[in-house]
Amino acid sequence: MTKPEAGNGESGNSLDAEQVGYKQSLGRRQVQMIAIGGAIGTGLFLGSAKNLNSTGPALVVSYAIVGVVAYLLMRALGELVLHRATSGAFVSYMREFYGERGAYVTGWMYWLNWALTGITELSAVALYVQSKAESMPKWLTVLIALAVVLVINLLSAKAFGEFEFWASIIKVAAIVLFLVVGLVYVIGGIHLGAHKAGFSNLWENKGGFWPTNGDFHWYGPLLVMSSVIFAFAAIEMVGVAAGEMKDSRTEVPKAVNAVVFRIGVFYVGSILLLVSMLPTSSYAADPEKPQNSPFVTVFNEMGLGWVGNVILAVLIVAAMSSLNSGLYSTGRVLRSLGVSKQAPQFTLKMSDSGVPWAGIVMTSVVYVFGAILNAVDPDAFETALEASSICVAFTWATIFACQLRLRFLVKRGVIEKSPFQMPGSPYTSYFGLAFLVLVIVLLAISGWQSAPDFLDKTDFLVVVLGIPIIAALLAIGWLVVRKNVLANTDGHLEASWDANGPTARNKGGGSAAVSAEEADDTAAKA
Template sequence: MTQDEATTHTQEPHHSLDAEQVGYKQTLQRRHVQMIAIGGAIGTGLFLGSASRLHSTGPALLFSYAFVGVIAFFLMRALGELVLHRPTSGAFVSYMREFYGEKWAFVTGWMYWLNWALTGVAELSAVGLYIQYWWPLMPAWATVLIALAVVLAVNLMSARAFGEFEFWAAIAKVGAILVFLAVGLVVVIGGFNIGNHQAGFHNLWSNPGGFWPASGDYAWYGPILVMSGVVFAYAAIEMVGVAAGEMANPTREVPKAVNAVIFRIAIFYCGSILLLVSMLPTTEFKSGTSPFVTVFDRMGLGWMSTLIQIVLIVAAMSSLNAGLYSTGRVLRSLGMSKQAPSFTLKMSASGVPWAGIVMTSVVFVLGAGLNALVPDAFEIALEAAAIGVVFTWATIFLCQLRLRALVKRGVVPASPFQMPGHPYTSIIGLAFLGLIIVGLAISGWQSSPYFGHKVTFLVVVFGIPILTGVLALGWKLVKPAVMANTNGQIKAVWSNDGPTYGPNVDPDDLDPAKPSGEGN
C-alpha cells in the first residue's frame, strides 16, 4: 500500500485491519492460484479415503460426493465474497475479528491451527507408511524428518516457493486422475473384463445390493451418514482464502478459481467415483488400499499402481506444505492482536512469517513421535481436527451472512463477487454442517461394540465440551492483553449503524498491530 493509499484509507475503520498485510509480498501468480485451488480439492481423501467409503456405502457414494460438492461450492462462493471485500492473509481469523470481534477471532484462529497441526501429524505418519511400500525397513522417524525438512525449507523461502511446490504437486495429482479417467472411460465404455468381472455402467445398479444398498450389512441411511466423512475429503479447498493476501491480483484470480471448483469436483471426484464403481464391485475395495491401486492391479498394470503410490506421497506432502503455509499466517494474525505468543509476529525479508511456521513444525515432530508411541491417543486427536474443519467452514458462512447484512444497511460497500442465493445458500451450508456433527456422533457410536473404542462419538459428546472449556480459559487468559492492545475495543468493527466505536474513532485504535496510543 502506498502512502497516499494509506492516508485515504484512514477514513474507513475496517481498513485498519489491513495492518495484518504489512510485510507480505504479493507474488502468487495466476497459475499458482489456479493450482492451489485444484490441489486443495484433490488429496488423500480421494486417493485413499474413498476405498473404505466405497466398501461400506456402494455406488450411492457418488450421490454423497456430489451433494457435499454442492455445499463445498456454496462455501467457496461465500469465501469469494469475503475475499473480494478485503483480501487478507489472516483469512477467517481476520473476518471474524471484523464482523464478530476479538473473542471469536481468537476461537477461530486456534481452532484452525489445531485442525492443521493435527492433520499435519497424520500426513507425516502417512508418508512414513507410503515410503515403506518400497523400503519396508526404513524407520518412520527418518521419513518424518526428511518429509518435514523438505516442506519446511519450501515454506521458509517465500510465498512464491510455496506456490511453485503446490503448482507441481497439483500437476502430479491432476495428471494421475486424468490418466485414470482416460483409461477408465475406455475400459467401461468398451465393456472390458477386469479379472473375472465385466466393466460397464450397468454395475451402478447390478452391484451387490443395487445402487443404494439397504439390506444385510448396509443401511438405507448409509450414503447420508457417510457425508460426515466426505466433508473432510474436500477439506483445504478454503486455502484460496489464506493465499488471497499474497496474490498479485486477487480481484481477477479469486472469482475464476472459485467458479471453477464445482467443475473440478464434478470431474475429479464424481467422475472418478463413477468410473470406480463401474469397473469393480464396491466390495472389492478395501480400507487402507487406494481404490485406484486396486483397479490397476486387477488390470495387470502394476506400473500404474506404483504411480498412484507416488501420487499419494505427493498429496500428503502437499497437505503438509499447505498446513505450514496457512498456520504461519493465521498465527501471525493472532499474534498481532496479542492472542498468540509475540514471537509469531517475526517475518523474514522475503515476507515469510517464519516463527509461526517453525512453531507448527515443532508440533508436527512431537505429534508424529506421540503417534508412533500411542496410536490410540492420536486417533482421538485426529477426530478433534475433523471438528476444526466443520468450525472453519461455519465461520465462512457466518461471516458472509454478516457482511451482506451490513451491505444491505449501507454500512459497508458491496463485494464485487457476491454469493448467489443469499441468504439461503449460507443457511443451508450451516444447517448441513450442524448435521455433520450429528452424523459423526452416530457413525462413531456404530463403529465399535465397545464403548471405549467409539472414538468419534466420544470426541463429539465429550471432546467438544472439553475443547469449548479450554478455549474459554484461553480467552480469559489473553483478554487483558487484548483489551490493553485495543483500548478496550474488542467488539466487532461494525455495528448495524456504522463503526462500532463511533465515526470519529482513530482507525489506529482498531488496529490489532499497534499498541494503544501509538499512531502511524
C-alpha cells in the same frame, strides 16, 4: 456508504496491520493450481476405499452433496475476499464482523485443524515409504518430509506456490489418466478380471445402488459425509493465499468458479467410474495401507500392478502438499492472532521475503511431537483424523457466518457491495450452516455404531467429549489473553461494524490489532 481499507498495510486502519510485510508474489498459474490442489488429496486417493466398501455406489451421492456445499462455501469465501483480501483470512473476517473473541476462537480452531491434519499426513508419509522400504525408520521419514516442506515455506510465498503448482500437476495428471482409462473400460464394457465394467454395475452391485440389507443401512451415504468433508478440506486455502496474490480481485473469482467443475470431474467423476468398474466389495476397507487405494485395486485388476507404485508416489506427493499447505496457513493465521495479542508475540516475526517464519516453525515443532505420539500410540492417528474433521466443519461454518454478516451490512448500506456475490444469499449460507451441524451429528451416530466397546467408539467420543474439551481449553485461553487484548484495543472487543456503521474501534476509539507501524517494525527486526 463506508468502504473499508484495502488491507494492503498502507493505512493506519486496524485491519491492515496484519497484512504488513507480506509480498504479493503469487501469480495466476500458481493461484489456479493452489485451488485445484486443495480439492485433491489423500482423502480421494486412499480414504475413499473404506467408504466405497461400507456405502456402495451411493457414495457418488455423498460426494455430490458435499460438493455442492463446497462450491457454496467457495462462493461465500469469494465474496469475502473481494470485500477485503487478507492473509488473516477467516480470522480477520471474524474480527471485522464478530469481534475479537470470534477471531480468537476461529484462529485457534483453524490452527488446531492443520496441526492435527499435519500429524496425520506426516504419519501417512512414513507409512507409505515404509510399505516399500521396510528398513526405513518412520521417525527418519517424518523428519525428512517435514524438513523439505519447512524449507520451502521459509523461502517465500512464491516457493510455496511453485511447490503447490507442481504437486497439483502430478495429482491432476494421475486423476486424468485414471478418468481416461476408466472411461475406455466402462464405455467399452471391458473386463477387469472376472468383472465386466459398465454403468450397469451401479444398480447390479450387491444390494443395488443404495444398499440397505445386511451390514448396510439406508442412512449409510449420510454417515460417511464427515470423512467426505475431510477429503475436501483445504479448498478454503484460496482465502489465505489471497493476501499474497498479485491480483486477487481477478484471480479469486476465476478460481472459485472453477471449483464446481473440478469437484464434478475429479471427485464425483472418479467415484462414479470406480463403482462402475468393480463391485464396491472389491475395494479393501483398511485406509492405513497404501496398497488398498481403490485406484491401485483397479489397476491391479487390469494387470498393471506397476501402476501401484506410481499411485504410491502420488499419495506421498498429496500428503506432502497437505503438509506444505498446513505450514503456509498456520504461519499466517498465527501471525494474525499475534498481531491482536491473542498468540505469543514471537509469531509476529517475518523474514525479509515476507514469510511469517516464527509461526511456521511453531507448527513444525507440534508436527514432530504429534508424529512421535502416533508412533507410540497408533490409535492417535484415527483420533486426530476425526478431530480435524470437526475443525474443518467449524472453519467452513465461520466462512458462511461471515458472509451472512457482510451481506446484512451491505443491505443496511454500511459497507460497499462486494463485486463477487454469493448466489442465493442468505438461504444458501443458512443451508451450508445447517448441513455442517448435521454432519457433526452424523459423525457421532456413526461413531456410536462403529464398535461394540464404548472406548472404541472413536468418532462418538471425539464429538461428545472432544468438542466440550476443546471449548473449555479455548475458554481458558481467552481468559488468559483477554487482558492483553483489551489493552491492545483500548477496551474495544466488538466488531468493526454494527447495523448503523463503524463502531468505536473503527472510528479511532481503539485498534483491533497493533498498529501497522508496530507490525512493520516487528517484521523489520526479524
